[in-house]
Amino acid sequence: MKKVVYWSSEEVSSWLAEEGMPEYSDSFQRLNGKDLLRLTEADFKKPPLSLVCSDNGQQLLNKIKTLNIEHHIEAHKNGHANGHLIKGKNGDSSSSKAKRNGMPNGFRNEMVQIHMPMPEKSHFPMEWGKTALAFIYALFCFVFTTVMISVVHERVPPKEETPPLPDKFFDIFDRVEWAFSICEINGMILVALWLIQWTLLKYKSIIGRRFFFIVGTLYLYRCITMYITTLPVPGVHFQCSPKLLGDWEAQMRRVIKMIAGGGLSITGSHTMCGDYLYSGHTVILTLTYLFIKEYSPRRFWWYHWICWFLSVVGIFCILLAHDHYTVDVVVAYYITTRLFWWYHTMANQQILKEATNTNFFSQVWWYSAFQYLEQNVSGTVPRNYQLPFPWRATPFSRNVKYTRLDT
Amino acid sequence: MEQHASDLSNEFKRSSPSGNDEGSQSQPKQSTLPNGLRKSSRKHRDYIKISVPEPKNRLPLEWWKTGIAFVYALFNLVLTTVMITVVHERVPAKETSPPLPDKFFDYVGRVEWAFSISEINGMILVGLWCCQWLFLRYKSIAARRFFFIMGTLYLYRCMTMYVTTLPVPGMHMKCAPKKDEHYIQLRMLRSERYSAKTAEEKKEISQVKQLHGDSQAKLQRILKLISGGGLSITGSHILCGDFLYSGHTVMLTLTYLFIKEYSPSRFWWYHLLCWLLSAVGVVCILLGHEHYTVDVVIAYYITTRLFWWYHTMANIQTLRSSPQNYLTRSWWNPVFWFFEKNVQTRVPCSFSWPISWPPSCFKSSCKNYSMVQNARRQ
Numbered sequence: 001m002k003k004v005v006y007w008s009s010e011e012v013s014s015w016l017a018e019e020g021m022p023e024y025s026d027s028f029q030r031l032n033g034k035d036l037l038r039l040t041e042a043d044f045k046k047p048p049l050s051l052v053c054s055d056n057g058q059q060l061l062n063k064i065k066t067l068n069i070e071h072h073i074e075a076h077k078n079g080h081a082n083g084h085l086i087k088g089k090n091g092d093s094s095s096s097k098a099k100r101n102g103m104p105n106g107f108r109n110e111m112v113q114i115h116m117p118m119p120e121k122s123h124f125p126m127e128w129g130k131t132a133l134a135f136i137y138a139l140f141c142f143v144f145t146t147v148m149i150s151v152v153h154e155r156v157p158p159k160e161e162t163p164p165l166p167d168k169f170f171d172i173f174d175r176v177e178w179a180f181s182i183c184e185i186n187g188m189i190l191v192a193l194w195l196i197q198w199t200l201l202k203y204k205s206i207i208g209r210r211f212f213f214i215v216g217t218l219y220l221y222r223c224i225t226m227y228i229t230t231l232p233v234p235g236v237h238f239q240c241s242p243k244l245l246g247d248w249e250a251q252m253r254r255v256i257k258m259i260a261g262g263g264l265s266i267t268g269s270h271t272m273c274g275d276y277l278y279s280g281h282t283v284i285l286t287l288t289y290l291f292i293k294e295y296s297p298r299r300f301w302w303y304h305w306i307c308w309f310l311s312v313v314g315i316f317c318i319l320l321a322h323d324h325y326t327v328d329v330v331v332a333y334y335i336t337t338r339l340f341w342w343y344h345t346m347a348n349q350q351i352l353k354e355a356t357n358t359n360f361f362s363q364v365w366w367y368s369a370f371q372y373l374e375q376n377v378s379g380t381v382p383r384n385y386q387l388p389f390p391w392r393a394t395p396f397s398r399n400v401k402y403t404r405l406d407t
Numbered sequence: 408m409e410q411h412a413s414d415l416s417n418e419f420k421r422s423s424p425s426g427n428d429e430g431s432q433s434q435p436k437q438s439t440l441p442n443g444l445r446k447s448s449r450k451h452r453d454y455i456k457i458s459v460p461e462p463k464n465r466l467p468l469e470w471w472k473t474g475i476a477f478v479y480a481l482f483n484l485v486l487t488t489v490m491i492t493v494v495h496e497r498v499p500a501k502e503t504s505p506p507l508p509d510k511f512f513d514y515v516g517r518v519e520w521a522f523s524i525s526e527i528n529g530m531i532l533v534g535l536w537c538c539q540w541l542f543l544r545y546k547s548i549a550a551r552r553f554f555f556i557m558g559t560l561y562l563y564r565c566m567t568m569y570v571t572t573l574p575v576p577g578m579h580m581k582c583a584p585k586k587d588e589h590y591i592q593l594r595m596l597r598s599e600r601y602s603a604k605t606a607e608e609k610k611e612i613s614q615v616k617q618l619h620g621d622s623q624a625k626l627q628r629i630l631k632l633i634s635g636g637g638l639s640i641t642g643s644h645i646l647c648g649d650f651l652y653s654g655h656t657v658m659l660t661l662t663y664l665f666i667k668e669y670s671p672s673r674f675w676w677y678h679l680l681c682w683l684l685s686a687v688g689v690v691c692i693l694l695g696h697e698h699y700t701v702d703v704v705i706a707y708y709i710t711t712r713l714f715w716w717y718h719t720m721a722n723i724q725t726l727r728s729s730p731q732n733y734l735t736r737s738w739w740n741p742v743f744w745f746f747e748k749n750v751q752t753r754v755p756c757s758f759s760w761p762i763s764w765p766p767s768c769f770k771s772s773c774k775n776y777s778m779v780q781n782a783r784r785q
Contacts, residue, residue, distance in 0.1 A: 155508045156508075157505070157507070157508065161505065162504055162505060162507075162574075163499070163503065163504060165499070165504075165571055165572055165573060165574065166497045166498075166499065166571070166572040167570065167571045167572070168569060168570050168571070169570065224704065225701050225704065225705070227510060228509065228510045228511065228699075228700040228701050228704065229507055229508070229509045229510070229699040229700055229701035229702075230507055230508045230509075231507060231573075232507065277701060325570070325571040326570035326571055327567050327570050327571035327651060328571075330566065330567065330570060331567070331705065334709075335708075337736075338712055338716075338737075340733075341733035341734060341736055341737075342712075342716070342733075342734075344731075344733050345726075345731070345732055345733045345734050348729075348731035348732075349725075349726060349729060349731065349732070351723060351725060351726075352719075352723075352726075357672075358719070358722040358723055358753055359719060359723065360714075360715035360716075360718050360719045360722075361715060361719050363711075363715055364715075380731050
């Protein structure tokens with residue numbers, strides 16, 4: 001495109017029409033490019049130009065200025081070296097001062113850094129350190145529970161002195177001997193399913209952290225309720241190992257045996273009595289079901305149903321076997337579900353992560369621990385899955401690397 | 408063209424383009440000029456009503472919902488009382504089932520007058536809460552919440568009491584005799600019908616005969632329990648078996664939570680006082696060996712969690728519509744929605760006189776000045 005200076009009047013009028021100012025075309029019929037550039041404000045104050053538009057030609061002058069700048073930039077595409085002066089020859093009404101770098105006001109020649117926002121931090125940072133902490137907490141609570149069971153065992157009143165307490169379920173249903181094994185098998189299946197599901201999750205560390213924290217807190221509560229009041233054995237079928245009054249070594253050995261067996265009767269480590277309020281088996285059955293359901297796709301409804309069924313049958317079998325009182329199971333269910341829902345609601349809502357006076361959730365004693373664990377997790381953890389190990393690492397896949405894009 | 412009805416104002420078509428129009432349209436155009444702008448001397452019968460949305464009341468009172476909550480709470484109280492009576496029959500006798508080992512009882516011996524302190528504290532707290540409630544502006548909303556939460560807590564208590572019966576926590580507890588003991592006594596007395604009786608024996612016979620029927624005896628006990636509020640002080644706490652979990656703790660904790668929530672935060676001395684009353688009351692329950700420690704702990708836990716859960720859901724509006732709100736999985740969520748769906752914001756801590764003063768019958772009616780005032784009042 002030619003410089004404006006060299007425009008003819010036809011080009012001027014076609015430019016005017018382009019810019020949407022046809023009203024000037026009549027008055028500018030004999031103007032060429034040079035004259036266009038020489039227009040000043042004063043010209044617009046006299047007729048005939050003052051009659052065309054009421055803004056004293058400001059709009060037109062601005063457009064001419066822009067036009068000039070465009071041309072100037074075109075002509076000097078490679079940037080200015082310092083020292084190029086405009087002496088106001090073109091009659092630009094814009095640049096009255098001489099500038100060193102030759103550009104009209106508002107233009108610099110150096111590169112302007114446009115601040116691009118950094119790629120956002122991941123919403124779900126892995127932070128395995130926090131998961132490890134939660135794991136240690138859960139482990140500590142398990143060990144503490146076992147020690148507590150051992151302590152409480154010493155205080156359980158013997159069956160002969162204190163008969164089992166009256167329980168509505170026990171009145172209705174008699175004891176079924178093999179029921180407790182079913183419960184424990186169900187529990188083991190559920191734990192195994194949850195473990196497999198957990199390894200397939202993408203955000204393992206966050207979810208693992210939550211599981212450990214909740215399980216640890218539930219067992220901690222259980223320690224407290226077991227310790228303060230000791231319920232008698234729920235049935236005369238119980239075989240409680242004899243009390244070791246004050247014999248610390250033997251107690252330690254018992255504790256280790258219980259931990260090794262996971263506290264299950266099947267493995268033969270459930271020999272101590274007194275841990276009735278509330279039921280740990282119910283906690284595990286309920287909690288694994290809640291976690292399985294929460295972190296698996298919605299469309300696997302059959303999977304959810306199977307797990308629910310396993311859970312319910314397991315709980316029912318605890319009672320059928322007369323291994324826990326009904327109130328133990330009910331309280332365990334209540335505390336587990338409430339804690340799970342409470343924690344996950346807090347974790348998923350940003351407003352609940354701040355302690356305001358409308359947020360009563362912040363009144364729980366574990367709120368600061370929760371904030372520490374969940375402060376960098378923004379939003380709901382999506383249910384994404386991935387194989388725990390890269391597929392290519394297995395010797396079975398035969399991938400050929402083609403280009404650099406492949407890495 | 409001049410005589411358009413007002414409802415045709417938007418369908419005014421231009422019949423012919425005028426010569427001065429630059430952008431002459433050949434098709435008819437919807438005119439946006441309402442007829443009211445026309446310079447005409449016609450009567451203004453075609454005002455267009457612009458409906459301004461009424462400012463919705465964000466805290467409607469809805470006393471009928473409070474009534475429903477009250478009925479719910481009453482029902483649960485009566486159910487609890489009936490349940491206590493039922494459970495009483497199943498409590499194992501003190502001799503056969505000694506009190507369970509309890510850590511607190513091991514360390515602290517029984518103090519006799521402690522339970523009265525706990526009950527007095529409870530009565531003071533309930534009295535304070537009632538007074539405070541009278542002065543709240545949004546009485547109905549606060550009362551609705553109180554009745555609902557209390558009712559639900561007592562409902563849970565029914566369940567835990569019923570499924571498993573704990574033995575009495577101490578040998579000092581005086582439980583009213585059970586029905587089979589009544590039968591034994593009655594039969595013994597009837598067999599000695601013809602023998603001479605002293606005045607005392609006659610009195611005993613008549614007392615036992617009063618309670619001869621099962622249902623009649625039970626009903627009498629229920630009424631006595633309700634009328635005394637279940638307190639030992641009033642002599643209505645004669646039934647045993649309602650140990651897990653402790654209703655006294657529930658009342659002490661719940662009234663304190665409500666008092667604290669619905670009073671200004673600058674009354675810190677008031678909050679501290681109520682907290683002390685509550686804490687001392689709870690400790691005195693244990694000192695009096697009237698409940699096991701686990702009863703008190705579980706009661707505290709359930710009360711606080713339910714209160715915080717309910718109020719957080721009620722106060723934070725974004726929580727209600729959020730899909731990630733697991734709190735909606737509780738069984739009482741539909742009831743919560745029913746009570747709280749029109750409450751749009753946190754209930755502000757504002758107070759007003761319970762009775763408007765001066766009462767309206769005393770207001771003079773001579774002050775109607777003009778039609779404007781009437782209209783404004785309407």
